[in-house]
Amino acid sequence: MNILKKSLDLFxxxxxxxxxxxxxxxxxxxxxxLPHILMMTAQIQxxxxxxxxxxxxxxxxxxxxxxxxxxSSDISVWSEIFATCYLLGEERYxxxxxxxxxxxxxSYDGWFTxxxxxxxxxxxxxxxxxxxxxxxxxxRTEIDRLNLDKVEKAIALTSLILALDRVDNTIGHFTSxxxxxxxxxxxxxxxxxxxxxxxxxxxDHKILRSDIYNTAKSIVTDLAYLDPPYGSxxxxxxxxxxxxxSYYHIWTTVILNDQPDLFGxxxxxxxxxxxxxxxxxxxxxxxxxxxxxxxxxxxxxxxxVQAKNIILSYSSxxxxxxxxxxxxxxxxxxxxxxxEINYTKNVMSGMRWTNDWIPDIETKNIEYLFLIKKS
Numbered sequence: 001m002n003i004l005k006k007s008l009d010l011f012x013x014x015x016x017x018x019x020x021x022x023x024x025x026x027x028x029x030x031x032x033x034l035p036h037i038l039m040m041t042a043q044i045q046x047x048x049x050x051x052x053x054x055x056x057x058x059x060x061x062x063x064x065x066x067x068x069x070x071x072s073s074d075i076s077v078w079s080e081i082f083a084t085c086y087l088l089g090e091e092r093y094x095x096x097x098x099x100x101x102x103x104x105x106x107s108y109d110g111w112f113t114x115x116x117x118x119x120x121x122x123x124x125x126x127x128x129x130x131x132x133x134x135x136x137x138x139x140r141t142e143i144d145r146l147n148l149d150k151v152e153k154a155i156a157l158t159s160l161i162l163a164l165d166r167v168d169n170t171i172g173h174f175t176s177x178x179x180x181x182x183x184x185x186x187x188x189x190x191x192x193x194x195x196x197x198x199x200x201x202x203x204d205h206k207i208l209r210s211d212i213y214n215t216a217k218s219i220v221t222d223l224a225y226l227d228p229p230y231g232s233x234x235x236x237x238x239x240x241x242x243x244x245x246s247y248y249h250i251w252t253t254v255i256l257n258d259q260p261d262l263f264g265x266x267x268x269x270x271x272x273x274x275x276x277x278x279x280x281x282x283x284x285x286x287x288x289x290x291x292x293x294x295x296x297x298x299x300x301x302x303x304x305v306q307a308k309n310i311i312l313s314y315s316s317x318x319x320x321x322x323x324x325x326x327x328x329x330x331x332x333x334x335x336x337x338x339x340e341i342n343y344t345k346n347v348m349s350g351m352r353w354t355n356d357w358i359p360d361i362e363t364k365n366i367e368y369l370f371l372i373k374k375s
Contacts, residue, residue, distance in 0.1 A: 019038070019061070019066070020195065021062055022058075022162070023057070023082070024251070025165055025172040026056050029055075030227060041068070041223060046222030048070075049071070052301075053228060054073060056079070060086070061087075064087055064197045071206045071215075073212065075212070076251075077252055077255050077256065078251040080208075080209040082154075084154035085155045085157075087197065089155055089194070090196070096193060099159055102142060102156060103191050105142045106138050109137065115267050116267060120181070124265065125265070127266075127267075131188065136160070136189065143156050157255055159192060163191045163192070166190075168184070175246055175268065220306040222307065223307055225310075253269060292324065295324045299328040299331060311370065313369055314370070315368070337370075340367075
């Protein structure tokens with residue numbers, strides 16, 4: 001009975017931290033982790049929080065909805081746009097006319113249609129059907145013509161990206177496209193006002209597009225949430241193919257509208273090549289001392305971040321082993337709590353408020369949240 005009551009209490013706690021965030025299909029999404037991240041955060045009761053690898057900004061949105069002052073930081077331009085939209089926008093109704101106007105612009109055959117549009121007669125696999133790329137060409141041209149302010153443009157672009165994500169022809173990323181058109185690709189592109197967080201207007205949020213080490217050294221917060229990308233831990237494999245710059249290259253192009261040089265069957269941006277866009281956290285190699293470069297990068301980040309408390313998210317699919325990760329954490333502080341999520345079994349273990357963590361990080365498809373108190 002006591003065990004049952006404890007489980008029910010934990011369930012009620014997790015439900016109490018449910019939030020309504022919005023985002024694109026994303027390989028690194030923390031959507032399922034949000035209640036657990038917020039539970040850990042509540043133990044610290046911070047006023048300011050750094051979301052150091054904000055990506056689609058679901059975690060930043062969740063922090064803002066719970067009343068924290070958020071510093072949302074990422075190196076990608078699309079993350080900066082999402083954060084500006086969700087954290088700095090005003091009441092949603094104020095953008096109804098803008099979105100209505102964009103939905104009614106005239107379609108035409110432009111650059112996006114030439115490189116990403118197709119139909120059943122196309123010789124190559126394409127990202128969207130012609131009726132949607134023509135709409136994309138019209139809307140993207142109009143967004144620039146309107147001369148919107150920074151927040152308005154971010155809201156328009158976020159709305160456009162969300163709409164494009166709902167009608168794409170992929171399995172969730174943009175390095176290859178489906179041979180047979182997905183059922184959703186037949187739907188018409190329709191923009192909607194994003195789910196802006198009205199309460200965040202009373203908070204002092206900051207949006208940064210910056211290398212994480214620059215952010216870590218220059219921004220002081222009560223808590224830092226860090227979710228670095230993970231390289232493969234398979235010794236027989238080359239570097240992880242989950243390069244976020246390559247997986248989501250199209251969003252960079254939609255935002256910049258710069259008509260870049262392209263390469264490959266998926267028409268990727270030339271600046272999204274693996275050798276150009278790879279993150280040090282994804283590196284599979286060892287340095288001259290025999291240490292994994294990715295693990296050394298994590299230690300450097302934990303040492304440099306200007307926060308007394310850290311929530312570190314890490315996957316069993318990453319380069320770090322249990323021992324190496326523990327060594328890194330213990331070098332900078334103490335583990336206060338660990339949350340373990342088994343995606344294969346869909347099992348979420350109870351919170352462990354102890355430094356005596358039983359390491360089973362070599363088990364596949366496990367996500368860990370470490371609450372760390374810096375020394």
